Amino acid sequence: MTDVMDSEAVPETSRADWQSDQEVRWCPGCGDYSILTALQLLLPDLGVRREKTVFISGIGCAARFPYYMNTYGMHSIHGRAPAIATGLALARPDLDIWVVGGDGDMLSIGGNHLIHALRRNTNMNILLFNNQIYGLTKGQFSPTSETGKVTKSSPVGLISEPFNPISVALGAEASFVARSHDMDRKHLQEIFTRAHAHPGASFVEVYQNCNVFNDGAFAEITKKDARDDMLINLIHGEPIQFGSERQFGIVQTANGVEIANVSEVGIESLLVHDETRSDPSTAFALSRLAKGPDEPTPVGVFRAAVREEYASAMSDQVMGVTEERGKGELKDLLHSLPTWEV
Amino acid sequence: MTDLEEGSKVEAVDRVIIRFAGDSGDGMQLTGDRFTTASAVHGNDLATFPDYPAEIRAPAGSLAGVSAFQVQISDHDIMTPGDAPEVMVAMNPAALKSDLHLLIPGGTLIVNQDTFEERNLTKAGYDYNPLEEGEDLEGYRTISVPMTSLTKEACKDLGVKPRDAERSKNFFALGLVSWMYSRPTEPTFEWIDERFAGKEQIISANKAAFSAGHVYGESAELGDQRVVVKAAPLASGTYTNINGNTALSWGLIAASQLSDLPLFLGSYPITPASDILHELAKHKAFGVTTFQAEDEIAAVGAALGASYGGHLGITTTSGPGIALKSETMGLAISLELPLVVINIQRGGPSTGLPTKTEAADLLMAMYGRHGESPLPIVAAQTPSECFFAAIEACRIALTHRTPVMLLSDGYLANGSEPWLLPDVDGLEPINVEYATEFNHIREDGEADYWPYLRDEKLVRSMAIPGTPDLMHRIGGIEKEDGSGNISYDPANHSRMVEIRAERIKRIDVPDVEVVGDPDAEVLIVGWGSTWGSITSALGRVRSSGHKVAHVHLTHLNPFPKNLGDVLKGRNHILVPEMNTGQLSLMLRAEYLVDAKPISKVAGQPFTAGELEQTILNYVEEKSTT
Known part of the structure; x- marks a missing residue:
């Protein structure tokens, strides 16, 4: 059935075709709305079928995402979406699978599944909506909350250091790692398009504003008049430059990367971004450039390297063994240990 | 019996229980297994009981490191590996100390005399040599054999290093016991050739040790010890000797074939369930996918994901793993998706006794989840019946769209028995139907798809991803019966709790037979x-x-x-x-x-x-x- 379908042209769809009949129930003003809109507007252009698209989520505000998509979808349990998606992707490599979750879902309770999903490189697009707070449980600190943050569960200030999601993904051997934010639909759509096209596990961190429990967490870098100076757009093959006059650039140092004045170092000494580099060290250094979203912060694709995709490698093994030995016969299996006649 | 010499007086007995005990490094499981297979091929009925420690290698010679294998062979139908052994092989002082109390009074004790030296005796807690002093061996018939030195002697012209030769001493023991019970030697030689293919020195050392043990029996005038256990009058047909975990794995493959759904196993290594993962990993030619996950939770999650995609999703574990999987089982109950959860029970709580048997997870299977979350439970009763129990668990899961708990235990998992192979063509197919069409008319007259519409058994409709037009969302939040939409309505929740209980009650199970x-x-x-x-x-x-x-x-x-x-x-x-x-x-x-x-x-x-x-x-x- 699926083969026949695939040979036919993908029917044209509009945004409305990708919207489910369910009322969207995020708080008014939530950054999740703009991400949902960006994706619903984008999907008609990706040449995919709704019935072949599946959204899998865990628990949290972001994890309500599947209910609003007119595709197949599963709202599962806290942290486990990458694991469930892995099983589905291995069983059904014909599907287009998106995993959506927040920073608590994916980096706290589900951290183990996230890193292993990235390590294995099973084909799926993992969208982490990072708002640096627990929203659905009404305002506790999250694993990406900044040190010192005062929340309901850290009234005297948060003691621990946050995770840097891009660093975590790179450390987990992710083959596609990118960052965008909820204030720039065009950029989001570019990144989602790239993530979707990447064969393997794609990881996209989206800075997402929680206007109820952590309002303005990213405002210093994402508000319109700040972006030029605070967002460093990574473009493959180009020197990394930013600033309203493109007056700043990134240079490589003995210990990583740092920001320099282009007029002082010269454009030729700027780091040329290479997202395909198999060694993730430079991408990792870039991920460490900003300590938090109040310093100039790289956005875009940090890494897009070619690695073997897990589901196809696994199905190759199944097919390879089947070809070598012939399709298994139950009767032969039952007679495969020493037998005797009575 | 070709190797029974003419005219020798060999007493026939109807059954015998033999226990091989030694250090974990002595190869007792392998020795017992070989003796079992030779007996099975001879036509005895039998049952086995491997009894080994959790440590891969506890300190050599220690009591903690004793590994034993008990087998009962008989000329009639038997159900257990027997209570007390009549013959015991003790490869070192620790084995003697830990297992001698099991031997029946007057039983035959075969010891490797070479290991009864000060160091090993001390490790076993003896301050004397029980072969020479004390009353430990009184009332037993003790055959003290220098197995290590005789094995080394037998191997000395083969160019095998003395240390390697020593490692073949379990084959000496096997040779001796095989002689005592008139087991044919050929199957064991063939097996050695196959198992150690490419390692010529090991092959020759093991064969030499085996033959030396055999010859020892003949030449040391142990003739009065020699007995024969005749073939059992079992129902005619083709038999194989099978343990519970292998039978269970094959049952899962059978269920995959009967349902025409690819088998997906999500698993995480845990004793005593890992052998199912190993066995299924070998059978990719049956379209089997085995996924060793990062943890127990991911293992069951992936299995549920595969089920959602229309495969036969299975996860295997033991008690502690079930604790970790219970939230996902709750999700599967709420989603009403098929899932087979297999618990090879072991001693608990916590790590407990990983290599020892217990069946204390029944209430956990029945009630061990949050909320009102009933699921069907199937339990296997013998090693070979694990095959049918696995098929039954899959049948219920697939046809009733529910997670099913299949209970086995360490005793079934590792114990073996002869199995009259079933006619695979006689196994009943498992009919699984997925929705392909709209099943509901909306108020505005348009047709649509409702995932929680049910049949008379209260089994819901299931459309798998990829099915055109039937896109829908499912989730762990309470849903409205019928449409499947999120519902916090009190009456609906009551109704859904009732439905989830009732649909399990409506599963047909066979009557018990008194x-x-x-x-x-x-x-x-x-x-x-x-x-x-x-x-x-x-x-x-x-x-x-x-x-x-x-x-x-x-x-x-x-x-x-x-x-x-x-x-x-x-x-x-x-x-x-x-x-x-x-x-x-x-x-x-x-x-x-x-x-x-x-x-x-x-x-x-x-x-x-x-x-x-x-x-x-x-x-x-x-x-x-």
């Missing part, structure tokens, strides 16, 4: 791996003139429909189980009967003898009061 004396006052109710011990024990109780009935449960939820009638009016219901009374608690709760547990939680299965004694005591006490 065996023994159906009208007896005393009824024994068993479940799981106790079947063999109970059956053997009741045979003996009946032969001593008492009436007793037996039912054995393979379905623990829902219970067979006739179980209530079987229990009704019986004043004497005894429930042997390897826990402190879990099934008896369920029977008391469900049927208001005075079910009394017979408990054993020693990490060891019931022996038929101890059950016989307990039941006899009960029966005799009952008749005097």
Whole structure:
């Protein structure tokens, strides 16, 4: 059935075709709305079928995402979406699978599944909506909350250091790692398009504003008049430059990367971004450039390297063994240990 | 028997129990396994019981490192690996110290005399050599053989290093016991060739050691020790010797073929379940996908994801893993998706006794999840029956769209028995239908798809991703019956709780059969791996003139429909189980009967003898009061 379908042209769809009949129930003003809109507007252009698209989520505000998509979808349990998606992707490599979750879902309770999903490189697009707070449980600190943050569960200030999601993904051997934010639909759509096209596990961190429990967490870098100076757009093959006059650039140092004045170092000494580099060290250094979203912060694709995709490698093994030995016969299996006649 | 020389006087016995005990590094499991296979091919009925420590290599020579393999072979149908061994091989002082008490009075003890030197004796806790002093061996027939030196001697011209030669001493023991029980040598030689292919020195050393053991039996005038156990009059057909985990794995493959759905196993290594992962990983040619996940939770999550995609999703584990999977089982119950969760039970709680058997997860299977979350439970009763139990668990999961718990245990998993191979063409297909069309008309007259519309068994409609037009969302939040949309409506939640309970009750399970004396006052109710011990024990109780009935449960939820009638009016219901009374608690709760547990939680299965004694005591006490 699926083969026949695939040979036919993908029917044209509009945004409305990708919207489910369910009322969207995020708080008014939530950054999740703009991400949902960006994706619903984008999907008609990706040449995919709704019935072949599946959204899998865990628990949290972001994890309500599947209910609003007119595709197949599963709202599962806290942290486990990458694991469930892995099983589905291995069983059904014909599907287009998106995993959506927040920073608590994916980096706290589900951290183990996230890193292993990235390590294995099973084909799926993992969208982490990072708002640096627990929203659905009404305002506790999250694993990406900044040190010192005062929340309901850290009234005297948060003691621990946050995770840097891009660093975590790179450390987990992710083959596609990118960052965008909820204030720039065009950029989001570019990144989602790239993530979707990447064969393997794609990881996209989206800075997402929680206007109820952590309002303005990213405002210093994402508000319109700040972006030029605070967002460093990574473009493959180009020197990394930013600033309203493109007056700043990134240079490589003995210990990583740092920001320099282009007029002082010269454009030729700027780091040329290479997202395909198999060694993730430079991408990792870039991920460490900003300590938090109040310093100039790289956005875009940090890494897009070619690695073997897990589901196809696994199905190759199944097919390879089947070809070598012939399709298994139950009767032969039952007679495969020493037998005797009575 | 080709290797029984003409005219030799060989006594025939109807059965014998042999225990091979040694250090973990001595290869006792392999020795026992070989002897079993040779006996199986000879046509004996048999049952085995591997009994080994959790440590891969506890300190050599220590009591903690003793690994044993017990096998009963017989010329008639038997159900257990036997109670007390009549013959014991002890490869070192620790094995003697830890297992000698099991040997029957007057039993034959074969020891590797070379290991009884000061260092090993001290490690085993002896301050003397029991082969020379003390009373430990009184009342046993002891055959003391310098196995290590005789093995080295046999290998000395083969160019094998002395250390490597020494490692073949278990084959000496196997050769000696094979001679004593007139086992053919050829199958073992063929097996050595196959197992150690490419390692010529090991092949020659093992064969030399085996032959040396065989010759020792002949030349050391152990003739009076030699006996034969004739082939058992088993039903005719083709047999193989199989353990529970292998039978269970094959049952899962059979279920995949019968349902025409690819098998997906999500698993995480854990004793004693890992062998199922290993076995299934070998059978990719059956379209089997095995996924070793990052943890138990991911293993069940991936299995559920595969189920959602239309595959036969299975996860295997043991007790501690079930604890980790329970949230996902709750999700599967809420999603009403098929899933087979296999628990090879072991001693608990916590790490407990990983290599020892117990069946104390029944209440966990039944009630161990949050919320009202019933699921069906199937339990296997013998190693070979694990094959059919696996098919049954898959059948229920797929046709009723529910997670199913399949219970086995360490005793079944590793124990083996001859299995009359079933006719695979006679196995009933499992019909699984996925929705492909709209099933509901909206108020505006448009057709759409409702995932929670149900049939008469309350089984919901299931459309798998990829099915055109039937896109829908499912989730763990309570949903409205029918549409599947999120619903916080109080009445709907009540209704959904009722439906989830009722749809499990509506699963058809076979009636129990009362065996023994159906009208007896005393009824024994068993479940799981106790079947063999109970059956053997009741045979003996009946032969001593008492009436007793037996039912054995393979379905623990829902219970067979006739179980209530079987229990009704019986004043004497005894429930042997390897826990402190879990099934008896369920029977008391469900049927208001005075079910009394017979408990054993020693990490060891019931022996038929101890059950016989307990039941006899009960029966005799009952008749005097």
